[in-house]
Amino acid sequence: MESMSNTPFYLPRQMPAYGGAKLYDSLVFDALSDSKYEIHMGRCAEKTAADMAISREDQDKYAKLSYERSQTAANHDVFTNEITPIQIAHNKAPNGFTEVTEDEEYKKVDFFRFSKLRPAFLDAADGGTITAANASTLNDGASAAILCSASFAAKDRSLKPLARIIGYADAATDTIDFAIAPHLAVEKLLKSTGVSKDNIDLWEINEAFSVVALANIRLLDLPIEKVNVHGGAVSFGHPIGMSGARITNHLALQLRSGRLGIATICNGGGGASAILLEGL
Structure with a gap:
């Protein structure tokens, strides 16, 4: 569970x-700052954008795709x-x-405003590319999953498992490069499972x-048609x-x-x- 609207001031x-x-x-201070370099996570993501030459136009285009996919999925x-x-x-x-x-969120989007928004973390003159439109928003939410062994599921015939876990992995890099850490975890996972x-x-x-999505799609050489399809x-x-x-439940x-x-998923610690x- 996460309630970003209720986080306190110190x-x-x-x-x-x-x-x-x-x-x-x-x-x-606690959630969205890099404690090593003492900068906002958005500044870290700007470094990834610069390192990989991912332009604002690339990010805006991807953000529009994300909104269009979520709208289509909701409509279906x-x-x-x-x-x-919840009440x-x-x-x-x-x-x-x-x-x-x-x-x-997906109903609030105004595509016309995308190109008009100012970069949120670096001035455009300094190469800023990340805006409120092509970044995630601040939200409250909760998600739950039930995990059990195969033997336990077999004993209780009322259970209808959705999926089985074949493997999992964690990986890390320098905190400022947190945005590219997912590809390291994925490569480790694929190697350990032989898939x-x-x-x-x-x-x-x-x-x-x-x-983040664009960088890891490129680093893993993935077809965008298979990534975040909804x-x-x-x-x-x-x-x-x-x-x-949430993303694990949706996948299952x-x-x-x-x-x-x-x-x-990446985390703020690199x-x-x-x-x-x-x-199943």
């Missing part, structure tokens, strides 16, 4: 003898069995509550920024503590029997995790 334990105390936003009820409706108290609602049954990437039917690469964090949002579970629900899929699933 105050120093000891008040200064003179002058005011400074508030620290824990969302930025792809997420019906994936999203659990939120609302005094002005007829029943005293509002029921949330779908993600909201060729050509045999992977579906890929879920968490879209912390559009450049959109990703750019168009759904990225509640940072739950996104890994989409894999047909015998098909293989990989989900991978690391990444990857998991290989087989649909």
